[in-house]
Amino acid sequence: MTSNPQNLRQNTARIRVRFAETDQMGIVYHSNYLIWMEVGRVELCRSLGIRYRDMERDDGVLLAVAEASCRYLSPARYDEEVDIRTWIESAHRRMIVFGYEMVDAATGAVLAKGETKHVFTGRDMKPARLPEKYMERFGIAKAV
Amino acid sequence: MTSNPQNLRQNTARIRVRFAETDQMGIVYHSNYLIWMEVGRVELCRSLGIRYRDMERDDGVLLAVAEASCRYLSPARYDEEVDIRTWIESAHRRMIVFGYEMVDAATGAVLAKGETKHVFTGRDMKPARLPEKYMERFGIAKAV
Amino acid sequence: MTSNPQNLRQNTARIRVRFAETDQMGIVYHSNYLIWMEVGRVELCRSLGIRYRDMERDDGVLLAVAEASCRYLSPARYDEEVDIRTWIESAHRRMIVFGYEMVDAATGAVLAKGETKHVFTGRDMKPARLPEKYMERFGIAKAV
């Protein structure tokens, strides 16, 4: 992966597990990892100078989730701090794929790995091309 | 309460506790009861001939939550069926108060009691008066 | 798929979209589909004569989620009824894979397709073999 310059576009966000996120197994309920991925994605965008809220509000550009997947390796538990490492796996003007690794901040143990694929849409939720002004920040080369 | 004709406006909805709704105490996490109250409220409206979705979409009438409270009497547990009894406690053209009682469907044990107060608003979320066509269904008398 | 006798082990559960499940895009937030899959899975088990709650409580058999994925085809919206078709894709004594198709009950439109892979564990969350008494219900053949 070191040959992929897009790996430079990565960021780590930290959250603390909420009691509300646990289930009666005593571990984090599995759908919450998708919410954590959203936190990681938003913070990665922020680190690239893109505030998702503004992109949606000012330019009518939405990121509709097309696919999501997660592999659960070790359960996260209440009150632990979790680092969500997020990066852009691939991107072009119609879609973007984010990769995620969630790690126990105290021990470094990998808790889960995930991926989400999104299509850019307008406010009508119909597929659209990403406006040129955002391309460079997402690492999308302009066509020659 | 038998003297209050608005008690005629009541309805019971049934849900089954989801695993996702439990926490590591092995019981339902307390914020979920507010979501169940929403289920009860929506079904009460439906039983009165009001589809909340249409009221919002077609007439721009929203029910903004102003207050919510819940007393937890006995914990609900995974996979149990819960009856949400919902009624209109009071209503006028600017606001409406719903009452709730959540009951274990198998044993009849009362799990929780709650109340939510809502103000009618327009799409701009500013307070508004309920359109006349909905008044009777909510049991709001027209001013003479 | 008609050649796969395990497709006989399928079931359809119906839910209604809750307001709490929507997000500011006006559609169901994507992590909720994983919760719906859990609803489908629990009801499939029930239809096979397995109450997941009892399996966990009485026999200490847990189904730990190892992988989950979902493809989102068409957004689900507030107050719609959704049919969750669930089936066993494959199973042996150490793990089981469920497949899901979520369909708009009114139009028949496919909203999403998903898959979850689980490992059987004991109460200590360590991998364990499924007790023999459950094998037939899950469609797992006994080794000769």
Added chain:
Amino acid sequence: MTSNPQNLRQNTARIRVRFAETDQMGIVYHSNYLIWMEVGRVELCRSLGIRYRDMERDDGVLLAVAEASCRYLSPARYDEEVDIRTWIESAHRRMIVFGYEMVDAATGAVLAKGETKHVFTGRDMKPARLPEKYMERFGIAKAV
């Protein structure tokens, strides 16, 4: 309230609104404020030298929610930072009441005010008296 020395036991925690916490009104769904209160409560305990996780795990002391209420004054929105000011309103060996004020960190606008009442229980969820070692930290005077 300045006459109440228990106001010294207060703390402010900051969260950022997640997309998952919004609903189709474009604002935070109201049950999420109860989860934020839990975040505030846990951080207040931490600031008092009490890690709730350890109290539960090591001493079998649980804080069961008996009542919760919230008044919603101004809607919180996606990606805003919210300060959750939390304090102990009253406490004795059988129960504790927390107060909360949630504030838009950017503007200082009060978003919501809440209160939760908890009873101390053992692992069996039966009411119990708080062990002496925790009394001082919660500001509970020892009986003479």
